[in-house]
Amino acid sequence: MTRESRGTLVIDIERCKGCELCIDACKPGVLAMTTQSRNDMGYLYPELTPGCTACHACALICPDFVFQVWKYDDPVAVGEAAP
Amino acid sequence: MSNLVDTAAPPSRPAKLVDDFAPPLILPGAHKLCAGCGEPAAIRSVVEMVDELGLTSRSVGVFGIGCYTSFSPGMDVEVLQALHGRAPSLATGLKRVQPQSIVFTIQGDGDMVNEGLQEVIHTAARGENVTCIMLNNGVFGETGGHMTATTVIGQRTKNSLEGRDPKKHGYPIRMAEMLAPLDGVAYVARGATNNAGNIFQLRKMLRSAFQVQADGLGFSFVEILTMCPTGWFLQTGEAPDYLQDKLQGFHKVGIIKDLAKAPDE
Numbered sequence: 493m494t495r496e497s498r499g500t501l502v503i504d505i506e507r508c509k510g511c512e513l514c515i516d517a518c519k520p521g522v523l524a525m526t527t528q529s530r531n532d533m534g535y536l537y538p539e540l541t542p543g544c545t546a547c548h549a550c551a552l553i554c555p556d557f558v559f560q561v562w563k564y565d566d567p568v569a570v571g572e573a574a575p
Numbered sequence: 576m577s578n579l580v581d582t583a584a585p586p587s588r589p590a591k592l593v594d595d596f597a598p599p600l601i602l603p604g605a606h607k608l609c610a611g612c613g614e615p616a617a618i619r620s621v622v623e624m625v626d627e628l629g630l631t632s633r634s635v636g637v638f639g640i641g642c643y644t645s646f647s648p649g650m651d652v653e654v655l656q657a658l659h660g661r662a663p664s665l666a667t668g669l670k671r672v673q674p675q676s677i678v679f680t681i682q683g684d685g686d687m688v689n690e691g692l693q694e695v696i697h698t699a700a701r702g703e704n705v706t707c708i709m710l711n712n713g714v715f716g717e718t719g720g721h722m723t724a725t726t727v728i729g730q731r732t733k734n735s736l737e738g739r740d741p742k743k744h745g746y747p748i749r750m751a752e753m754l755a756p757l758d759g760v761a762y763v764a765r766g767a768t769n770n771a772g773n774i775f776q777l778r779k780m781l782r783s784a785f786q787v788q789a790d791g792l793g794f795s796f797v798e799i800l801t802m803c804p805t806g807w808f809l810q811t812g813e814a815p816d817y818l819q820d821k822l823q824g825f826h827k828v829g830i831i832k833d834l835a836k837a838p839d840e
Binding site: 497499500501502503504507509510511512513515516517519535539540541542544546547548549551552553554555556557558559560561562563564565566568 | 579591592610614619
């Protein structure tokens with residue numbers, strides 16, 4: 493099965509409080525918390541790996557309004573450079 | 576870490592915005608609630624439904640006292656601040672003086688059920704054409720996480736550390752089921768904010784509730800189960816499952832009464 497990215501996120505990491513609700517909410521499982529880097533408030537924050545479907549589950553559940561969700565007009569195959 | 580997508584700026588390839596950071600009616604960063612709280616998602620759904628129905632300029636929110644009150648200064652909807660539990664009465668007065676306005680209350684379980692239970696019951700029984708929204712997490716979140724009247728059996732709070740015991744603490748109240756049989760009530764539903772599926776369902780419920788008010792059918796009530804990992808003594812990531820197992824087992828999610836769909840009842 494070829495995976496593709498149907499969308500992407502802009503993540504405002506400075507507002508994140510590291511609650512990890514988005515990690516479980518993400519159906520394709522493409523969000524992962526950082527293990528080392530922290531934001532200015534000292535929290536770990538989520539990072540995106542390719543495969544986002546722009547379902548905006550993360551944005552709906554996020555208590556701190558960290559996510560901005562974009563849906564690509566044309567999906568990008570995973571592995572291709574996704575700008 | 577090479578396999579990461581750059582999330583610092585919007586994409587350069589053609590794309591359309593699905594969801595902005597904060598909904599248009601909420602100031603981003605306007606609250607100081609704990610990590611993992613379920614209330615921002617609930618408030619977001621409320622104001623987005625108001626916006627979607629095109630009722631923004633006519634809407635007035637009446638806030639009770641609780642953690643969610645920290646949203647009131649950062650919302651682009653008219654807001655009235657009520658005393659503890661008195662929001663439905665204030666909403667009644669407002670709706671009677673300005674019948675063209677869309678009036679909704681935002682209250683917690685402590686505010687609505689413990690502090691001002693009679694206000695909401697009488698408002699519902701009179702069939703006032705307002706929408707009451709209750710954020711139910713089973714604890715007095717703002718004042719330290721004590722037990723409320725909706726805390727479910729076995730739920731841990733500050734003063735039920737071993738879990739709520741009916742022999743010692745009595746039984747909880749199912750608010751939505753209690754209001755539904757009243758004649759003045761047109762719409763009653765219970766949603767939850769613990770996962771995306773429930774939030775989508777909740778948004779439909781809120782849309783129906785506001786539509787009931789806009790159509791002048793009577794009192795509408797939406798109860799929203801929200802996470803409070805701080806008050807539940809849990810890691811933030813465990814709270815959605817705890818809500819599913821504990822709270823949803825007692826407070827069943829679903830539409831309990833809808834007069835718009837079944838006018839004969």
